[in-house]
Amino acid sequence: MEIKEIEDLIKAVSKFPGLGPKSAKRIILKLINNKNEIMKPTINALLDVYKNISRCNYCGVLKSSKDECNGFDNCQNLQKKFSKICVVENISDQWSIEGSNIFSGYFHILGGTISGTVDKNQRLIIESLVERVKKQNIDEVIVATSATVEGQTTAYYIEETLKNLNVKISKLAQGLPVGGEIESLDDGTLFSAFKNRTEL
Ligand SMILES: [Zn+2]
Numbered sequence: 001m002e003i004k005e006i007e008d009l010i011k012a013v014s015k016f017p018g019l020g021p022k023s024a025k026r027i028i029l030k031l032i033n034n035k036n037e038i039m040k041p042t043i044n045a046l047l048d049v050y051k052n053i054s055r056c057n058y059c060g061v062l063k064s065s066k067d068e069c070n071g072f073d074n075c076q077n078l079q080k081k082f083s084k085i086c087v088v089e090n091i092s093d094q095w096s097i098e099g100s101n102i103f104s105g106y107f108h109i110l111g112g113t114i115s116g117t118v119d120k121n122q123r124l125i126i127e128s129l130v131e132r133v134k135k136q137n138i139d140e141v142i143v144a145t146s147a148t149v150e151g152q153t154t155a156y157y158i159e160e161t162l163k164n165l166n167v168k169i170s171k172l173a174q175g176l177p178v179g180g181e182i183e184s185l186d187d188g189t190l191f192s193a194f195k196n197r198t199e200l
Contacts, residue, residue, distance in 0.1 A: 006028060006032075009024075009028050010024045010025055010028060013027055013028060051065075052064045052065045052066060053065075055091075055109070055111070056075060057125065057128075058075050058125070058128045058132075059075035059106070059107065059108055059109065059125075059128065059132070060091075060107070060108060060109030060110065060111055060125050061075070061091070061094065061107060061109055062091055075106070075132070081137070082104065082105040082106050083105070083137065083138060083139045083140065084103070084104075084105035084106070084138065084139070084140045084141070084142060085105060085106045085107070085108050085129070085132060085133065085136075085138050085140075085141050085142070086103050086105055086106070086107050086108070086142045086144050087107075087108045087110065087129065087141060087142065087143050087144060087145070087158060088107065088108070088109055088110065088144050088145065088182060089109070089110055089111075089112055089113055089145055089146060089151065089154070089182070090109065090110075090111070090112070090183070091109055092182075092183040093109075093144065093146075093181075093182035093183050094107045094109055095183070096182055096183045096185065096190065097144065097182070097190065099187075100187040100190050100191060102187075102190060102191050102194045102195075103142070103194060105142075106132070106136070106138075108125070108128075108129050108132065109125075110124045110125060110126065110145075110154065111123075111124055111125060112124060113145065113146075113148075113150035113151055113153070113154040114150070114153060114154045114157055115150045115153065115154075124154075126157075126158065126161060129141075129158070129161075129162075130161060130162065130165070133162060133165050133167050134165065138167055139167060139168060140167065140168040140169075140170060141158075141162060141167055141168070141169050141170070142170050142171075142172070142194070142197060143155045143158055143159070143169065143170070143171045143172070143200075144171075144172050144182055144193075144194075145158075145182075146181045146182055147181075148181070151181075155171055159171075159200045168199055169199065169200045170197040170198060170199045170200060171197060171198055171200055172193040172194065172197050173192065173193045173194075173195070173196035173197050173198060
């Protein structure tokens with residue numbers, strides 16, 4: 001028996017990363033069986049995120065429209081003065097690095113690599129990186145792109161873009177497995193990659 005509303009929801013939820021139709025069905029049943037306890041708060045939270053959350057088009061972090069781009073003082077509200085910027089491809093990379101507590105500084109989220117952006121409507125934000133380095137008194141840019149061909153090409157491009165500025169540019173150490181994406185690294189690997197980063 002097909003119920004259109006449910007089929008539509010299964011189709012939508014099956015697109016989530018790591019979920020297929022089977023787990024989508026389990027999630028949806030759970031929601032239906034717990035309308036007030038789970039479904040309602042989920043809908044409200046989703047709506048809030050839909051309405052309020054977007055990427056800062058200057059530094060790339062996610063922000064709520066209720067706040068300045070603060071997250072943690074990343075680009076506008078500079079109460080904390082850091083001297084380093086860590087450049088990553090995606091927000092998931094930023095989250096991994098934050099979660100491992102190995103870096104304190106600003107982030108700059110490119111939004112993909114030069115061969116492919118995650119969000120089709122968005123260009124890589126590289127001009128603003130140059131501006132940030134100049135304006136925010138940055139002494140080191142740590143390029144933490146993936147150990148993939150695209151990631152390394154992007155790193156090279158950033159290096160070329162920044163090389164005439166008075167700033168140290170470094171890259172994560174070779175400890176990164178080839179093809180390794182930042183978000184999939186364990187904290188130990190990430191830690192040694194940061195610690196042993198090399199100047200370009
Ligand atoms: Zn920002």
